[in-house]
Amino acid sequence: MKTNLIDWPTFIGALLLLLLVTIPLMIFPEEGAAVVNMANDFMTGNFGVLYLIMGLVVFAFLLFVAFSKNGHVKLGEENEDREFGTFSWAAMLFAAGIGSSILYWGMIEWAYYYQGPPFGLQAESQAALEWAPTYGIFHWGPIAWAIYTLPALPIAYFYYVRKKPVLKVSEAVRPVLGRLVDGPLGNIIDVLFMFGLMGGAGTTLALGTPMISEGINEITGIPATIGLNTAVMLICTGIFAFSAYSGLKKGIKFLSDINLWLTLFILGFVFFVGPTLFISETTFTSIGLILDNFFQMATWLEPLGTIGAYQETGFPEAWTVFYWAWWLVYAPFVGLFVARISRGRTIREMILGTMIYGTIGCILFFGILGNFGLYLQLTGSFDVIGFMGENGAPAAIIAILTQLPFANVIVALFTILAIIFLATTFDSSSYILAAVVQKEVQSEPLRWNRLFWAFTLSFLPLVLMYIGDLETLQTASIVAGFPVIFIMLLLAWSFMRASNEDIRASKNYEPPTIFIDRKENMEHLKRKRRRTAMEALQDKNIDG
Ligand code: NM2
Numbered sequence: 001m002k003t004n005l006i007d008w009p010t011f012i013g014a015l016l017l018l019l020l021v022t023i024p025l026m027i028f029p030e031e032g033a034a035v036v037n038m039a040n041d042f043m044t045g046n047f048g049v050l051y052l053i054m055g056l057v058v059f060a061f062l063l064f065v066a067f068s069k070n071g072h073v074k075l076g077e078e079n080e081d082r083e084f085g086t087f088s089w090a091a092m093l094f095a096a097g098i099g100s101s102i103l104y105w106g107m108i109e110w111a112y113y114y115q116g117p118p119f120g121l122q123a124e125s126q127a128a129l130e131w132a133p134t135y136g137i138f139h140w141g142p143i144a145w146a147i148y149t150l151p152a153l154p155i156a157y158f159y160y161v162r163k164k165p166v167l168k169v170s171e172a173v174r175p176v177l178g179r180l181v182d183g184p185l186g187n188i189i190d191v192l193f194m195f196g197l198m199g200g201a202g203t204t205l206a207l208g209t210p211m212i213s214e215g216i217n218e219i220t221g222i223p224a225t226i227g228l229n230t231a232v233m234l235i236c237t238g239i240f241a242f243s244a245y246s247g248l249k250k251g252i253k254f255l256s257d258i259n260l261w262l263t264l265f266i267l268g269f270v271f272f273v274g275p276t277l278f279i280s281e282t283t284f285t286s287i288g289l290i291l292d293n294f295f296q297m298a299t300w301l302e303p304l305g306t307i308g309a310y311q312e313t314g315f316p317e318a319w320t321v322f323y324w325a326w327w328l329v330y331a332p333f334v335g336l337f338v339a340r341i342s343r344g345r346t347i348r349e350m351i352l353g354t355m356i357y358g359t360i361g362c363i364l365f366f367g368i369l370g371n372f373g374l375y376l377q378l379t380g381s382f383d384v385i386g387f388m389g390e391n392g393a394p395a396a397i398i399a400i401l402t403q404l405p406f407a408n409v410i411v412a413l414f415t416i417l418a419i420i421f422l423a424t425t426f427d428s429s430s431y432i433l434a435a436v437v438q439k440e441v442q443s444e445p446l447r448w449n450r451l452f453w454a455f456t457l458s459f460l461p462l463v464l465m466y467i468g469d470l471e472t473l474q475t476a477s478i479v480a481g482f483p484v485i486f487i488m489l490l491l492a493w494s495f496m497r498a499s500n501e502d503i504r505a506s507k508n509y510e511p512p513t514i515f516i517d518r519k520e521n522m523e524h525l526k527r528k529r530r531r532t533a534m535e536a537l538q539d540k541n542i543d544g
Contacts, residue, residue, distance in 0.1 A: 011437040013191040018198055022463045029467040040475040044317035049301055051324040054485050056298050059146040061492055062351050070499045071348035075160035082344035089341055090357035095256050096337035096428060097148055100208035100421035106365035107397045109136035110374050111385055118315045133370050134286035138297050139323040140362035142355050147327040149354040150488055151335030154495040159339050167435040169193045169332045173490040175498040190436050192483040193332050198460055199480025200329035201429045205461035208422045209233050210394040215415030218398050229465055233458045236419060240426040241451050255420050262417045267368050273405060274372040283367030322474045325481035333432045373400045430454035
């Protein structure tokens with residue numbers, strides 16, 4: 001077992017932080033739950049506005065970069081082709097950034113909004129009905145994907161333009177912090193990022209597991225207890241651990257491929273066998289509603305709720321703030337993957353691609369799965385809300401699926417899909433956690449190190465599942481996400497600083513002043529920008 005490759009301060013720091021949070025929760029579950037919920041209220045009540053500002057600023061920033069001179073920079077050599085075609089690029093992007101949670105929330109988020117609508121609307125009213133299938137799409141829409149994309153900018157830039165492989169967040173902020181990242185500050189940044197990711201993955205695993213258990217229960221009759229949950233989680237870790245350990249890289253690739261086809265099959269099946277027209281019309285209407293109310297949704301914080309007679313609903317904190325935090329904790333990690341697959345694209349293509357394709361993918365899940373459930377509810381053929389009130393959301397999700405023809409097959413496929421989603425989340429998160437605690441990564445992080453983090457990852461969600469309701473699970477992301485807001489700022493700043501420096505340093509960059517043919521001129525400009533940024537780097541000999 002090689003241990004001299006390990007960056008021990010970061011390794012131990014992250015582990016300690018995790019234990020510090022989970023052990024007291026294990027020993028005092030009740031008091032623990034109370035403290036966690038207090039922390040949640042404190043964070044979202046006082047800092048909710050910061051999360052929402054972060055969301056909008058990141059969104060605006062990325063659009064700005066996409067259309068600025070920095071957006072023209074190509075990730076790779078000037079004449080290099082894209083490494084992956086757009087379809088597989090988008091599929092991989094989705095596989096990296098999205099896990100089993102989309103099956104969960106895609107199916108059932110509308111039911112929460114129908115019962116507890118935004119903007120102080122009456123529960124289960126006509127107006128609530130319009131927002132119910134809409135808000136989920138917003139929470140998985142362009143702002144969310146912008147949050148995901150931001151860390152990919154500096155990372156991809158260092159990877160392909162400065163040719164410095166970056167597997168650590170601390171490395172990606174070097175242009176701003178300089179040598180400081182070699183000291184404790186660098187360790188702190190990495191530990192906070194790891195803690196964030198463990199919180200985010202904790203929310204994912206703790207949500208996904210009971211849903212899988214319910215699926216297993218439906219097929220086999222084994223009761224969906226906490227014991228089954230534990231077994232499911234260990235099996236998912238085990239599947240992944242086995243493939244990681246035996247070096248079965250093909251295994252994971254194989255799983256991801258099955259994932260894609262299963263997803264397409266299930267979505268297609270529900271769409272065509274279910275109420276096709278209702279699904280299409282409701283989804284389309286939701287898109288219009290979002291476009292019309294985009295800024296209102298992105299900024300609504302219910303300030304009147306804290307004073308006066310307005311009845312506070314807690315909607316923004318429970319949902320929008322929670323979601324931005326959840327996307328945030330995954331963002332640096334997804335950024336690493338997005339960067340990896342984007343060779344040969346320009347920064348602009350990478351930004352617009354993630355925001356557009358990511359959003360479209362989520363619309364498909366929410367539009368199809370969610371509106372199928374909504375249809376059952378409205379037509380009275382199955383009372384989803386009543387069932388959920390009695391049996392909980394995971395059981396309701398599976399029960400919705402049983403309303404389809406060939407119910408057993410569909411539930412089985414859905415459950416398998418969720419298991420694969422969960423196993424691939426384990427796979428990629430533990431890869432990154434292991435990479436961050438190594439001083440250098442040759443082709444892969446050390447095996448024992450990966451396994452260690454895979455099992456460590458299941459620790460927090462196990463505890464959370466044991467003590468918690470939904471609010472507790474959401475808190476993991478919100479609390480762990482807070483420091484990541486500042487890391488995001490550093491990442492954006494780093495990218496701008498590095499790429500502006502490079503562009504400025506390119507001596508022979510002179511935009512032509514005579515406009516002969518606009519199109520030709522633009523092409524010429526583009527070529528020059530790309531080339532000169534590259535040359536500048538060669539001149540500077542990539543000092544990092
Ligand atoms: N996000 C996309 O569980 C998952 O699907 C992983 C969750 C951040 C809401 C990501």
